[in-house]
Every structure is written in C-alpha cells, then in structure tokens.
Amino acid sequence: MSTFVLLTITGLGLGAMYFLIASGLSLIYGLMGVLNFAHGAFLTVGAYATWWTSTHVGGGPGTKLLVGAIVGLAVGALLAALVELVLIRPLYERHIEQVLVTVGLALVLSALVEAIWGFDARQFPVPDWLIDTTTIFGANIPNDRFLEIATAVLVFLGLTAFLRYTRYGLIVRAGVENRAMVTALGIDVRKSFTLVFAIGGLAAALAGVLSGVYFGAVDPGRGTSLLIFAFIVVVIGGFGSIGGTAIAAVVVGLVQQYANYYASSGLGDLAVVLLLALVLLARPGGLAPKVAH
Amino acid sequence: MPALISVSDLHVHLGESHVLQGVSFEVPEGGVTALLGRNGVGKTTTLRALMGLVPRRGRVTLAGAELTRLPTHRIVQRGVGYVPEDRDVFAGLSVDENLRIAERNGNARYELVYELFPELKTRGAQKAGTLSGGQQQMVAIARALLNENSVLLVDEPTKGLAPLLVTEVAAALERAAELATVLLVEQNLAVVARVAQQVVVLDGGRVVHAGGAKELLGDPERVRALLGVHGGGH
Numbered sequence A: 001m002s003t004f005v006l007l008t009i010t011g012l013g014l015g016a017m018y019f020l021i022a023s024g025l026s027l028i029y030g031l032m033g034v035l036n037f038a039h040g041a042f043l044t045v046g047a048y049a050t051w052w053t054s055t056h057v058g059g060g061p062g063t064k065l066l067v068g069a070i071v072g073l074a075v076g077a078l079l080a081a082l083v084e085l086v087l088i089r090p091l092y093e094r095h096i097e098q099v100l101v102t103v104g105l106a107l108v109l110s111a112l113v114e115a116i117w118g119f120d121a122r123q124f125p126v127p128d129w130l131i132d133t134t135t136i137f138g139a140n141i142p143n144d145r146f147l148e149i150a151t152a153v154l155v156f157l158g159l160t161a162f163l164r165y166t167r168y169g170l171i172v173r174a175g176v177e178n179r180a181m182v183t184a185l186g187i188d189v190r191k192s193f194t195l196v197f198a199i200g201g202l203a204a205a206l207a208g209v210l211s212g213v214y215f216g217a218v219d220p221g222r223g224t225s226l227l228i229f230a231f232i233v234v235v236i237g238g239f240g241s242i243g244g245t246a247i248a249a250v251v252v253g254l255v256q257q258y259a260n261y262y263a264s265s266g267l268g269d270l271a272v273v274l275l276l277a278l279v280l281l282a283r284p285g286g287l288a289p290k291v292a293h
Numbered sequence B: 001m002p003a004l005i006s007v008s009d010l011h012v013h014l015g016e017s018h019v020l021q022g023v024s025f026e027v028p029e030g031g032v033t034a035l036l037g038r039n040g041v042g043k044t045t046t047l048r049a050l051m052g053l054v055p056r057r058g059r060v061t062l063a064g065a066e067l068t069r070l071p072t073h074r075i076v077q078r079g080v081g082y083v084p085e086d087r088d089v090f091a092g093l094s095v096d097e098n099l100r101i102a103e104r105n106g107n108a109r110y111e112l113v114y115e116l117f118p119e120l121k122t123r124g125a126q127k128a129g130t131l132s133g134g135q136q137q138m139v140a141i142a143r144a145l146l147n148e149n150s151v152l153l154v155d156e157p158t159k160g161l162a163p164l165l166v167t168e169v170a171a172a173l174e175r176a177a178e179l180a181t182v183l184l185v186e187q188n189l190a191v192v193a194r195v196a197q198q199v200v201v202l203d204g205g206r207v208v209h210a211g212g213a214k215e216l217l218g219d220p221e222r223v224r225a226l227l228g229v230h231g232g233g234h
C-alpha cells in the first residue's frame, strides 16, 4: 500500500511537469498550427537561468531558488516571445518552415548551453524542507512532489481562467477553431500568437525549475527528454485542449510510474508509447475535440 | 452616384486554377448589390479576395482608399463586415461569446441585433455548434451588424434555410442595407429581386454583366443565358 501511494504521488508529480510543458505546446499548436520543437529548449534555458542566478545571489537555498526561479521564468517567457516575433512570425502560415526553424533552434540552444556550461549536471539549490518527507498512509513522500502538483494545479486553474474570462482567452479559443474568421472580425490574431508563446515559455521554464528541484540538478539534455513525453501527452490529450492535456499528463505520469515498478524497470516508457498507440487507434483526434477549454 | 467600392483587374489563383481573371466592377454607396453567377464561378473567391483572405492581385478601393495591401484585420477595421458562406460561427463558443468577440469597440449595437434576432438573446449561453443552421446564420449576420460598418460582404445567407427563415434573413438584409452598403452573393433570385437594386454577374473568371436588378430579373432569357436558371426562384 505504501509503495502504491508513493508511486501514485510521484506519478502525479511527473504528470504535473508534463502538463506544464504540454499545455504550452498544445495551445501553440492548436492556435498556430506550429509544432514547437524548441519548447524543450525553453525549459532548459529557464532551468539554467534559474541555476545561474541562484549562484549569484546570497541567502539560503530557499532564497536562491525563489530569486532564481523568478529570473528563470522571466527568461523563459521573454525567450519564447522573442522566438515568435523574430523567427516564427516572418514565416506566417508556412508551417513546414516554422517547424524546421523550431527544430534548428532547439539544436542551437542546447549546443549553446553545452558550450557555455558544459555537459555535466549542475546542482540545483533545494531547501531542506523540499527534500524532507511527509508520511501519508505509511509512505514517505518527498515534499517536492507536493510542490510540483500544487504548481501544476495553479497553472491549470490560471490558464482555464485566462481562456474563459479574458478577451485574449476568447480570441485564443476562437483562433484554435478558425484563425481566418478571427482576423475577419478585425482582430490581429498575431498578437495572441506572441502572448501564447510567452505563456508557453513561462510554463516550460516553470517545468524546468520544478524538474531541477525534482532531480536536484539540471543538465543540457533535460528539456529534450521531457519534451518527448510532453508531445505524447499533447497527442493523447488532443491539440488545443487544456483540459484534455491535464488528464493525459496525469495518465501518462501514472502509467509510467506503475509500469516501471510493477512490470519491470525501464518498461515505463514503453507503456506510455503503448498507451499512445491505443488512444490513437480508439480516438484518432486524441481524447478531446480540437477546442480550447 | 459615386462608387463606394471599386474593384479593378482582380486576379486570384487557387492551387492550379486561375479563378479570377481580371474581375472589375463597382458598388455604389447604399443599398444592395448582388454578385451572381453559376456554381463554382468564383463569387466566394471574390468576397474572400476583397477581405484579403486569399492572395490576390489588382486594385480594390473603399471610398478611394486602396485595400489590397492591407491585412484582413485592417480591412475590417476600415468598416467592412463579413458574413462567410458557411457561417463560420465558433462552434465551441457560446452565442454570447461569438458576439462578444466581434465587438470592435465599446458601442456594439446589441439592441439592433436582438431586435432583428430575438432568439440570440434567449440562447445566449448555448454553444453555437449546437444551433440549427438558421440560428447559426443569425449569429453570423449579427456579428457583422454589431459594429458600425460602411460595407457588408454577405455570402449566400439563405443557403439551405427553410422558407420561413429565408424571409427572416431577407428582412434582416433589408434592414442592414439601411445602415450599410451590402454586397450580397445570393442564388435565390426571389431574395435578389426583393432586396437588391444592382447586379454583377461573373462567368469564366470575369464580370459578364452589370446593371440594374430589375432589368436583369425581368428578362428570363437573359437570366437563363447568364445564370443557367429560370428567373424568380431556386
């Protein structure tokens, strides 16, 4: 029982990170038709900006982490907005070229990170209270799991409120359905592209910070390895749907953890791919229809 | 009467086909000008070209100002409302949200819209995707009427509607024509006869006839030759 509880909460923590990456991917694809392969690089750059800042400020690990995270999130959002403005926008409606640009950018950014900080993992500042455990049903759960889950829940609620209650959210939901008609109502839909990229970059950087806390370190390949699962989450959840993405992220995180433990270590990734195949066979469009909600 | 819209030598290529091959016509200010032609002749493409929704070459002016270099949203901001052929309501959004997103400023004309289509008020919370075709058409027209536009481009608003709804939509078009200049694509010649003063007929990628609506519709031979249908009905 205690093992099951530990696996479940760890799976949810992993799912939380997948959600943070996948929500941005999903909105960007849903709205603009761009598969953003640079999304993992936003995560890596955000995590490195957090780590770098933390080594330049005083105080305990808690302060270092907090200040670092604020800078890391800002860097993630700014980098993403810049990428949209400088690289994606000039290729408006040329989806293949846009995707190629994001692939190239992903390679360039991780090479850059490796060139500057090397291949070795960098220690993340993690306060003791996050490493300590809390006992639930006999299971000793590392406290960082709760931070990851709570953060993802807050981001989910925030994104849902943004989509439902703001004018930009309305434009994004409408744009996911029919971009051309949004412009035909007199709206410059490109402004919401930049905004969605910035939000996606922020969420990815947040995942970078949390993954740094989860693993206790950051390395140049972090973004790429998480991105693969985030793509699977997006496909299962249905492009452009935040609710579908959230459900799929939780399912993928849990399946991965359970399979790794109950079947055999290393089988978790295979189980996720099997899950993807099953969902695609049963529902080719993913779990949710292509509507942002 | 001076022309409000002037189209000259408009060309559009879609895929392999040269759909518009130098379309030229003028739309006088006020009332309804009907854009007619057989199926697939390029009526929708003409409206989409005016809206900047397809790549086009040529000149389009609105009250003397060139439109062809502007992106779609800027053309709309000049006072052009568009009711597309397949309504294109946002199915996942509520009726209220479909209208709200169309608001371009603080003075949206909700009284006018609800007076023409009271149903939109009672169905405000309903998802537009669950509306009937007629109700979706009302949403599409309402979105264009919500703002003070000088021009409305309306593409087959009565397509697939029951006779009673056709009458309701035609009444709304007449009302719209009191507030703006309407360029209307319409296959139902009874509706054309009721609302339009001018007609422009497309064929083979060009304008083959332009003139008064009464003159053309009163000449069944001409109508058959130009449109391949009998005057007065569908």
Ligand SMILES: Nc1ncnc2c1ncn2[C@@H]1O[C@H](COP(=O)(O)OP(=O)(O)OP(=O)(O)O)[C@@H](O)[C@H]1O
Pocket: B014, B015, B016, B017, B019, B037, B038, B039, B040, B041, B042, B043, B044, B045, B046, B085
């Ligand atoms: N994306 C496209 N690629 C290639 N050809 C196209 C495309 N869209 C439309 N066409 C062709 O362009 C021509 C004009 O189409 P358009 O929809 O403008 O005609 P229409 O007069 O509005 O027809 P209808 O009366 O059926 O509404 C048609 O022959 C159509 O097959």
Ligand SMILES: [Mg+2]
Pocket: B043, B044, B045, B085
């Ligand atoms: Mg048409």
